[in-house]
Amino acid sequence: MALFDLRLQEIHNQLRTKELSVADLVDASYSRIAATDASIQAFLTLNEEGARAAAAELDRAIAGGGEQGILFGLPAGIKDNIVTEGLLTTCASQFLRNYDPIYDATVTKKLKAAQSVTIGKLNMDEFAMGGSNENSSFHPTRNPWNTDYVPGGSSGGSAASVAAGQVYFALGSDTGGSIRQPAAYCGIVGLKPTYGLVSRYGLVAFASSLDQIGPLTKNVEDSAYVLQAIAGYDGNDSTSANVEIPDYVSALSGDVKGLRIGVPKEYLGQGIDPKVKEAVVAALKQFESLGATWEEVSLPHTEYAVATYYLLASSEASSNLARFDGVRYGVRADNPDNLLDLYRKSRSQGFGQEVKRRIMLGTYALSSGYYDAYYLKAQKVRTLIKQDFDNVFKDFDLIVGPTAPTTAFPIGEQVGDPLTMYLNDICTIPVSLAGVPAISVPCGFADGLPIGLQIIGKAFDERTVLRAAHAYEQHTEHHKQRPQL
Amino acid sequence: MSISIKDVEHVANLARLELSEQEKEQFAGQLNAILKYAEKLNELQTDDVEPTTHVLPVRNVMREDAIRESVANETALRNAPDDEDGQFKVPAVLE
Numbered sequence: 290m291a292l293f294d295l296r297l298q299e300i301h302n303q304l305r306t307k308e309l310s311v312a313d314l315v316d317a318s319y320s321r322i323a324a325t326d327a328s329i330q331a332f333l334t335l336n337e338e339g340a341r342a343a344a345a346e347l348d349r350a351i352a353g354g355g356e357q358g359i360l361f362g363l364p365a366g367i368k369d370n371i372v373t374e375g376l377l378t379t380c381a382s383q384f385l386r387n388y389d390p391i392y393d394a395t396v397t398k399k400l401k402a403a404q405s406v407t408i409g410k411l412n413m414d415e416f417a418m419g420g421s422n423e424n425s426s427f428h429p430t431r432n433p434w435n436t437d438y439v440p441g442g443s444s445g446g447s448a449a450s451v452a453a454g455q456v457y458f459a460l461g462s463d464t465g466g467s468i469r470q471p472a473a474y475c476g477i478v479g480l481k482p483t484y485g486l487v488s489r490y491g492l493v494a495f496a497s498s499l500d501q502i503g504p505l506t507k508n509v510e511d512s513a514y515v516l517q518a519i520a521g522y523d524g525n526d527s528t529s530a531n532v533e534i535p536d537y538v539s540a541l542s543g544d545v546k547g548l549r550i551g552v553p554k555e556y557l558g559q560g561i562d563p564k565v566k567e568a569v570v571a572a573l574k575q576f577e578s579l580g581a582t583w584e585e586v587s588l589p590h591t592e593y594a595v596a597t598y599y600l601l602a603s604s605e606a607s608s609n610l611a612r613f614d615g616v617r618y619g620v621r622a623d624n625p626d627n628l629l630d631l632y633r634k635s636r637s638q639g640f641g642q643e644v645k646r647r648i649m650l651g652t653y654a655l656s657s658g659y660y661d662a663y664y665l666k667a668q669k670v671r672t673l674i675k676q677d678f679d680n681v682f683k684d685f686d687l688i689v690g691p692t693a694p695t696t697a698f699p700i701g702e703q704v705g706d707p708l709t710m711y712l713n714d715i716c717t718i719p720v721s722l723a724g725v726p727a728i729s730v731p732c733g734f735a736d737g738l739p740i741g742l743q744i745i746g747k748a749f750d751e752r753t754v755l756r757a758a759h760a761y762e763q764h765t766e767h768h769k770q771r772p773q774l
Numbered sequence: 775m776s777i778s779i780k781d782v783e784h785v786a787n788l789a790r791l792e793l794s795e796q797e798k799e800q801f802a803g804q805l806n807a808i809l810k811y812a813e814k815l816n817e818l819q820t821d822d823v824e825p826t827t828h829v830l831p832v833r834n835v836m837r838e839d840a841i842r843e844s845v846a847n848e849t850a851l852r853n854a855p856d857d858e859d860g861q862f863k864v865p866a867v868l869e
Contacts, residue, residue, distance in 0.1 A: 391849045485830045498828050527835040528828065596812040607789060614790070616862050618853035628865050629790075637792040645791060649782070649801055650808060652789040666815050668825030673818065675826060708807055724829030748829070 292317045293454045294771070297359060297511055300457075304351060304362055311344040311351070311362035311406065314457070318364035318408050321455045325774045331430050331440075331450035333369050334377045335409040340364070343406050350404075359514050360403040366450045366459035369410040370417055371502065372491040373397050376407070380493050381425040382415045384619045384639030394491020395526070396460060396502050396519045403518045408456050412446030415641045416610065417467055417495045419443050420713050423704055424643045431700070432474060433772040434738055438697040441471030447505045448475040453774055458515050459505045464496050465598050466693075466717025468503045469729040473692035473741020476731045476770060478758070479505045480512045481717075483748045484724035485530030487516075488523035494609040496602035497528070499721050508768050509730065509759040513537040516751060532749055540752035541759040546580030548757060549685045555591035556690030556716050565691050568733030568740045572761060573689065579760055586685065588677040593670050594719040595711055599647075600654050600667035601722075606644075607651030613639065646707065671722050678723040682747050687757055691716055692729040692741030716743060726751050730758045731767035739767070777805050 292314065295303075303309035319337060326332055347362050367373060370380045372390035374397070379385045393401070400407070414424035422430040422445030430445045432438040433453040440449040444461030448471035451459050461468040463481035472479025480503045487502045494500060504515035517537050523529045552573060557566050573583050615621040615635025622634030640648070654663035681688060693713055703710045720727045725748050732742035742761070746754035762768050782798045782805070793801065847860050856863040 388853055391845060391852055485832075524837060528830060528832065530830055530832075590818075593815055593818065596814050599808060600812055600815075611790075615855060616864055619855070621855035625865055628867050631865055632790040633792040636790055640791075642797075645793075645797070646801060646804060648789050648791065649785055650805055653777070653781075653785045653805065653809075656785065656788060663809075663812065665825055666820065667812075668827060669820040669823040670815050670818060671826040672823050673820070675829065707804055708811060 291454055293457050297514060300363070301357070301359055301361070304357065307351065311347040312341070314362055314364055315340050315344040315406055315408070318456055321453070325453050325455060328436050328774065329431050329433055329449050329453050330428050331411055331446040331453065331455060332409045333379060333381065333412050333427055333446070336376050336407050339376065340406050340408055347404060347406070358403050360400070360405040360518055363405045363457040364408045365400060365405045366408050366411045366447060366456040367397065368413055368444050368447050368459070368461045370413060370462055370493040371396060371460060372493070373407060373410065376410065378410065378493070380416050381413045381427055382639065382641065382644070383426045384613050386620065388618055392491065395488035395523045397491060399519050411450055411459060414443035414445070415644050416493070416606070417443040417462055417464055418606070418643050418647055420466065420470055420710055421703065422446065423700065424641060426641045429700060432697050432738070433774055434476060434697070437699055438738065439474065439700050441474035441697060443467040444505065445471045448472050448477055448479065451475070451477050451505050451507060452772060454771065458511055460502055460519070461505050462492055462500055462502050463721065464499045464602060465721050466714040468505060469692050469717050469727060469741065469743060470714065472505055472729040474697040474739065476739030476767070476772070477505055477507055478509055478512050478728065478730050478768065479503065480516060480728045481721070481726060482516060482520065482751060483530070483726045485528055486520050486749065486751070488521070488526040488529050490523055490525035496605040497609060498605060499602060509728070509755055509762050510538070510541060512728065513541060513755050530749070535752055537751060537755055540756045542756060543760050543763055545576060545757050545760045548581040548687060548753070550576060550581055550583035551586035551681045551685035551688045552583050553588045553591065553688060553690055554585050555588055560694050560712070560715065561691060562695040562735065564735035565695060565740050568735070569691050569742060572732045572742045575761060575764055576689070576757070579764065581757070583689065586681050586688070588681065588719060590670065590674045590677050591715070591719055594674055594722060595715055597667045597670045597674065598714070598718040598722060599650065599711060600663050601671065603647040603651035604654045604664050605651070607648045607655060610644070610648055643707070674719050675723045677719070678725055686753055688745040690743055692743040693717070696735050696738035696740055720745050724748060726754050728754050728758045730762060731770070732765070733767055734770070777802050777809065
C-alpha cells in the first residue's frame, strides 16, 4: 500500500510514535512527483527546498514532544491562484509568470498554522477560466486515469495530483464547478463549501460573488479535516460569513437513516451520458438501502443557469482583471508609446484567448446600453435559480445528482467550441449561483474513467453533506481505486 | 442583436485590450454565439424579481478605524516592473 493511501489518523499515529517522519512524507511526495509528473504535469512550481526545511523543523518539533494537529506534516498542493508568500503564484498566466507574492492567503496561513507542508503550486486553467486545464498558458495537465484525457478544471492540477498520489491533499477553488468537476473526472473527493465559509483573502479573484476555496482529497474524512482547518470568519474578506464553525469530523456517523434526498429531473435528463445516469441511480439505491429516501424533484430554472453564469462571472471577471495593468506587478510590455499603450500591450500580451474572450463578454455585458439587457437580467434570473433550491430544501435535506453530465473528454476535443465546453458545467453552475455547499464523490467508472456523484446541501450545512458522502463511501469501493501510472 | 467588428473594437478599447484582426473576427463570431445563447434568458418574465448580487445577507461591512501595520515600501515594490525613488514608474502621462 502506498504511503498516502494510509488513513490520516494512521499517518498521524505513526508520526507520533516516530515510525514515520515528516521527512519521509515529503520524500514520498517528491519521489512520486519525479516518477509521475512528466506524464501528468500537475505542478507549475515546486517548493522542494522550502518543504524539506519545513519537514526538518517539524521533525524537531515531534522530537521535542507536545501535541500535533491532525494535518501536521501532511504534504499539500496548492492551486496556483492562492497566494503563497515568497512562492511563485502565476494563476497559470503569462501575465503573472514572475509574480512573487508579498503575503499569504488566509488559507495558506491556516495550513501553515495546521503545520501541513506546501509541496508546490498546482496547474489550472488561466485565472480559473476553463473546465479542462487546456487554458493553462504553460502546459495542460493530464488525467491520471488516461493521459490522453483532460483532468477537468479549473482545479485540474489539484485533482490530478491527489489522484496520482503526489500529495496527500490539495486546495482548489470553485467558481462554477472548478473543484467538483475535476474531482469527478479524476476519481477523487472535491468539496465546494458554502459561499463565505472559507476566506477568499489571497485568492486571486475571478468572479467575487461565486469564488470559493475548498479541499480535494482521496476520501470524505480527509475532506472534513481539511475543511475544519480552513473554514472560518476573516475580517480581511468582507464577504466572509460570521458563523460558528461546527465540528465536521464528528458528523461522519455513517448513519443516513431518514435523510430525505431530492433528485432533480433536470440533472438526469437530456445530455447526460447513460453510463453516468446509471451510476447515479445505483448510488441512489445505495442510499435507499442505508435508510434514506429519495424522490424526483424539479429545479425548473436549471436550463437558464449556464447563460446566467457566463454573463455574471464574465462581468465580474472583466472588473476584477482590470487590476492587471502592468504597473505594480506582473509582466509589462516593452517600449509602450504612452500609459494607455502600456495597459493595452501588457494585457494583450499577458492574457490568453479564453481570458480575453471572457473579459470581452463581461465588458460588453456591463457596457452602456447593454447592462440592463444582460447583467441585470442575469442577476434577476440568479434569484429565480436560488429560489429553486430554497423551494426544494423546504422538503428535502439534500439534493443528489451527477457532478458532470459525462466523464472526462479527450484533450483537444472541445478547445475550439467555448459554448460546448461551458455546458459541461450544467450540473455544478446552478449550485454555485445558489451559493450552497456541494461535494463530488466517486460513484463508478465508464470505460476506465471515473464518474462523480454530486451531493448538495443547504447553506452552511456541510455537516449533512459530509455525513451522507461519508456513509455512501463506507459502502462502496470506488474511492479506493487508483490509476495505474 | 449582433456584434460587428466595430463593436468588438469598441469593447476591446473599454477593456484595454489590443486585438489582432484575426482575434477580432474570432471574438465577433464567438461572442455572437454566446450572446445568442444568452437570449434564452428573455423567455423569463423578471419585471418583479429582485436581482441577486450576493447570496449572503451581508451589507456594508465595516472595520475599526484603527492604525494597523502596513506593507513596507520595498516589499510593495518587490514585483514592480519598473520603479524609481520608492515609487512605481510609468511612462509620462503629461507632456
